[in-house]
Amino acid sequence: MHWAARMTRRPRCVPETVRPWNPVEREEGGETGRILYDGSSVQTIRVETPSARYDVIAGSGLIATLAPRIERIAGRLPRRVFVVTSPEIWGLWGEMFAGSFAEAPIALFLPPGEKHKSLASVEKLLRQMAQAGGDRGSLLIAFGGGIVGDVGGFVAATFMRGIPYVQAPTTFLAQVDSSVGGKVGVNLPEGKNLVGNFHHPLAVFADIGVLGTLPDRELRAGLMESVKAGIIRDRMLVRYMEEHVGDVLGRDAKALEKVIAASIRMKAEVVNKDEREGGLRMILNLGHTLGHAIEQVTRYKALLHGEAVGWGMVAALYLARQRGMITSRQAERMESLIYLYGPLPPLKVRAAKLVAATGADKKNVGGVRRFVLPLGIGDARVVEDVTAAEMEAAAKYMLARAEERHA
Ligand SMILES: NC(=O)c1ccc[n+]([C@@H]2O[C@H](COP(=O)([O-])OP(=O)(O)OC[C@H]3O[C@@H](n4cnc5c(N)ncnc54)[C@H](O)[C@@H]3O)[C@@H](O)[C@H]2O)c1
Ligand SMILES: [Zn+2]
Numbered sequence: 001m002h003w004a005a006r007m008t009r010r011p012r013c014v015p016e017t018v019r020p021w022n023p024v025e026r027e028e029g030g031e032t033g034r035i036l037y038d039g040s041s042v043q044t045i046r047v048e049t050p051s052a053r054y055d056v057i058a059g060s061g062l063i064a065t066l067a068p069r070i071e072r073i074a075g076r077l078p079r080r081v082f083v084v085t086s087p088e089i090w091g092l093w094g095e096m097f098a099g100s101f102a103e104a105p106i107a108l109f110l111p112p113g114e115k116h117k118s119l120a121s122v123e124k125l126l127r128q129m130a131q132a133g134g135d136r137g138s139l140l141i142a143f144g145g146g147i148v149g150d151v152g153g154f155v156a157a158t159f160m161r162g163i164p165y166v167q168a169p170t171t172f173l174a175q176v177d178s179s180v181g182g183k184v185g186v187n188l189p190e191g192k193n194l195v196g197n198f199h200h201p202l203a204v205f206a207d208i209g210v211l212g213t214l215p216d217r218e219l220r221a222g223l224m225e226s227v228k229a230g231i232i233r234d235r236m237l238v239r240y241m242e243e244h245v246g247d248v249l250g251r252d253a254k255a256l257e258k259v260i261a262a263s264i265r266m267k268a269e270v271v272n273k274d275e276r277e278g279g280l281r282m283i284l285n286l287g288h289t290l291g292h293a294i295e296q297v298t299r300y301k302a303l304l305h306g307e308a309v310g311w312g313m314v315a316a317l318y319l320a321r322q323r324g325m326i327t328s329r330q331a332e333r334m335e336s337l338i339y340l341y342g343p344l345p346p347l348k349v350r351a352a353k354l355v356a357a358t359g360a361d362k363k364n365v366g367g368v369r370r371f372v373l374p375l376g377i378g379d380a381r382v383v384e385d386v387t388a389a390e391m392e393a394a395a396k397y398m399l400a401r402a403e404e405r406h407a
Contacts, residue, residue: 043261047180047268049275052200056180056268058261060253062207063093063168067100070139070166073203080138081105082129084152086112089144089170092213097143097168105141106132110151114300117147117186119195125155136160142201145171145218146178150196153184157199167204171214172222173306175206176229176263181271181281192292192300198276206264208256216249221306223248223341224287226259228313229266231334232283235378237262238337245340283380286372287313290395293357297349310344314401315394319386320373322393330377339405347402351395355388
């Protein structure tokens with residue numbers, strides 16, 4: 001089943017508890033006579049946590065057929081459908097997006113950039129919804145990258161104490177990572193993602209076609225999350241990514257669909273077992289302890305998130321090898337995979353500064369320094385006894401590798 005491309009399966013009805021507005025049973029092709037599906041192959045991955053059950057659908061042609069797809073899941077669309085997006089994305093894909101709606105959704109814009117992932121933006125969007133007559137039955141669609149998804153999801157979580165929403169992620173990173181799992185929120189001037197909630201979407205539609213306009217650097221950075229997915233949970237994905245670099249980077253639809261679906265499946269499986277990061281979900285943070293430290297020390301300007309995570313994984317591989325959790329050969333193989341999907345930007349930081357920055361990591365609870373390390377290829381463990389000296393050695397290794405590659 002793992003790699004088998006599945007034929008389109010009609011999305012099932014979501015359970016009663018998450019049905020947002022009075023759904024109507026509708027005959028196929030009846031009522032409006034609009035074409036419901038374009039027949040493209042898609043993959044469906046199920047998320048099932050104690051608080052929500054929904055499908056993540058990945059494939060081609062999803063944006064052009066969004067309205068009927070949502071109706072299939074949740075019944076007739078409500079009077080007010082809001083789409084939170086960025087002007088750039090709307091300019092590229094808005095027409096296609098709006099095409100499947102009988103009545104155009106109300107577009108609300110969030111300018112691009114992490115600085116707009118703020119409470120000020122949330123307030124603005126909430127007020128625009130209120131002014132446009134939004135109510136508890138309204139639907140919100142977050143159509144954009146991870147920033148739009150996090151902000152849009154948070155707006156949906158808080159407007160009238162929570163309205164249903166749909167994720168339509170448009171970056172590789174958002175498709176394989178941020179749109180799945182229900183974490184929504186914004187930054188404070190004091191730090192990233194310090195305000196938020198869990199609010200699961202009704203469904204996620206990851207349309208591979210919209211990745212066509214994504215800048216190459218964004219694609220490669222997002223692919224680091226797939227490399228991570230393979231390393232921690234899926235050795236077949238590691239192998240596939242090794243063998244299909246050209247296809248994936250060349251944006252071959254089938255190759256992208258495979259990598260995206262496998263990455264989503266990995267995340268969904270982890271989230272299904274541990275919705276609130278009590279234990280297992282923590283393994284998703286491989287490469288993120290030092291990755292976040294790099295982002296913080298470079299003030300989120302020099303590297304994209306995925307690039308910082310790529311370097312963080314290089315450090316984690318070193319540490320795991322030192323501890324005998326992986327062999328040198330395995331470490332080399334996985335490090336090479338990271339560089340295959342690079343290039344990762346140079347690092348102009350000091351090891352001690354990075355180690356100091358990891359002290360503020362959100363994953364550290366009660367002073368325990370948590371660190372995710374690979375165990376062989378396709379498995380990982382959270383360890384709690386990593387010393388500052390070990391961390392510094394790993395950071396130094398990573399910096400040396402960065403210097404070597406940019407010499
Ligand atoms: N909620 C979670 O679980 C979770 C997980 C990981 C990351 N995140 C968050 O995600 C955010 C990063 O998301 P991101 O990497 O998607 O960045 P992003 O949302 O900033 O998007 C990157 C850039 O690509 C542009 N863009 C998006 N789609 C495009 C397309 N199809 N064609 C052309 N340009 C396009 C955007 O306008 C933006 O300029 C961070 O704020 C991070 O904290 C959240
Ligand atoms: Zn990440």
